[in-house]
Amino acid sequence: MHIAVIGGGLAGLSALWHLLQHSFVQATLFDIGGGASSVSTGLLHPFPGKEALRSLRSEEGLQAAKILLKTAQEALQKPIFEEGGILRLAVTEIQKKDFHLRSVEDPDAIWWDEAKVLSLLPQTTLAPALFVPKGITVYSKRYLEGLWLACQKKGAKLEKREVYSLSDLKEFDAIILTAGSSTLRFEECKNLPLALTKGQALICRWPERLPLSLVSQGHITPTEDPHLCQIGSTYERKFSSPDPDPSKALELLQKVSLFYPPAKDFKVEEIRSGVRIAPKIGYQPLIQKIHPNAWVFTGLGSRGLLYHALLGKKVVNEVLKKWKKNYHVIPRTITGEVWRS
Numbered sequence: 001m002h003i004a005v006i007g008g009g010l011a012g013l014s015a016l017w018h019l020l021q022h023s024f025v026q027a028t029l030f031d032i033g034g035g036a037s038s039v040s041t042g043l044l045h046p047f048p049g050k051e052a053l054r055s056l057r058s059e060e061g062l063q064a065a066k067i068l069l070k071t072a073q074e075a076l077q078k079p080i081f082e083e084g085g086i087l088r089l090a091v092t093e094i095q096k097k098d099f100h101l102r103s104v105e106d107p108d109a110i111w112w113d114e115a116k117v118l119s120l121l122p123q124t125t126l127a128p129a130l131f132v133p134k135g136i137t138v139y140s141k142r143y144l145e146g147l148w149l150a151c152q153k154k155g156a157k158l159e160k161r162e163v164y165s166l167s168d169l170k171e172f173d174a175i176i177l178t179a180g181s182s183t184l185r186f187e188e189c190k191n192l193p194l195a196l197t198k199g200q201a202l203i204c205r206w207p208e209r210l211p212l213s214l215v216s217q218g219h220i221t222p223t224e225d226p227h228l229c230q231i232g233s234t235y236e237r238k239f240s241s242p243d244p245d246p247s248k249a250l251e252l253l254q255k256v257s258l259f260y261p262p263a264k265d266f267k268v269e270e271i272r273s274g275v276r277i278a279p280k281i282g283y284q285p286l287i288q289k290i291h292p293n294a295w296v297f298t299g300l301g302s303r304g305l306l307y308h309a310l311l312g313k314k315v316v317n318e319v320l321k322k323w324k325k326n327y328h329v330i331p332r333t334i335t336g337e338v339w340r341s
């Protein structure tokens, strides 16, 4: 069977990869480039959000993501992620209370007092922090490149063109729609309970590379280039254009300087912007059948890295459920052959 995936961000590439694990599937990706995934600041850990509450199914999400990260890294033959942990600095009284509570109730969240923070990061503002040893920093653009390469090696085809409607792809047996913020432009999706939030990030030159990602109100993450860091990110619910807007983006420097003062002198090399799509209520992403042979997988919000792998596999299982019944599948490792029953 031949399946079309519309959109080659985290959601689309994860779906594509999981499709290609089935020997009876051929897959074509339709993509026009851009999207939120290439702008992501690369934070992958179980405690996102203001209160650092553990996200649902975060351990499964993290483990599934690690498998894809390693797959992409192997395909690209370049480092794609760092596993040194993530530090959430508690600079406000509310953060101190929330983060400390998390450390008491969850063994994956470790409380560091001010002295411990300063011993590792002498230039930070005096504050305690929540250390998340399982935290990973992903080099987003490289990751997408590596994951696509891995898919390509498994036989995925790419069509660099915009799809306007599901009916453009009638020749396919099934469609998985992973068009990120453009999902709402498809007739079948326009009433889904999803909202858009623009995010901007700065690529800056820094004099000294930090050993891990620093997160508080805003964040500073290392990139694949030791001389550059990424500072993120804005959450703009009202915006007139998805494009970079320096007047808003440059505020990020002030914001992160509150917990890492050297940042106010960082040289900005580039401003990036993207649009997140998230459920109007809560944060659980959406997988839904929108047509007899089409499914949408979207709403990853700011947890794209945490959920893309786990849910990419789930959407593929949903899509293939009905088809698997019609095929006798011989595992690829034995013959690679497939017969229709």
Ligand SMILES: Cc1cc2nc3c(=O)[nH]c(=O)nc-3n(C[C@H](O)[C@H](O)[C@H](O)COP(=O)(O)OP(=O)(O)OC[C@H]3O[C@@H](n4cnc5c(N)ncnc54)[C@H](O)[C@@H]3O)c2cc1C
Pocket: 006, 007, 008, 009, 010, 011, 012, 030, 031, 032, 033, 034, 035, 036, 037, 038, 039, 040, 041, 042, 043, 044, 161, 162, 163, 164, 178, 179, 180, 181, 182, 183, 198, 199, 200, 201, 232, 233, 234, 273, 274, 275, 276, 297, 298, 299, 300, 301, 302, 303, 304, 305, 306
């Ligand atoms: C500034 C910023 C920082 C972020 N930081 C993090 C972070 O640290 N950690 C984290 O987990 N998440 C982060 N996120 C969120 C994360 O980036 C998203 O959750 C994730 O990228 C969503 O992936 P997606 O595949 O659903 O959408 P997208 O990445 O937007 O991909 C959609 C793709 O579909 C294609 N497309 C769209 N319409 C069509 C069409 N009609 N035809 C063909 N192709 C089409 C686009 O070209 C694009 O490639 C951040 C987001 C932003 C904006």
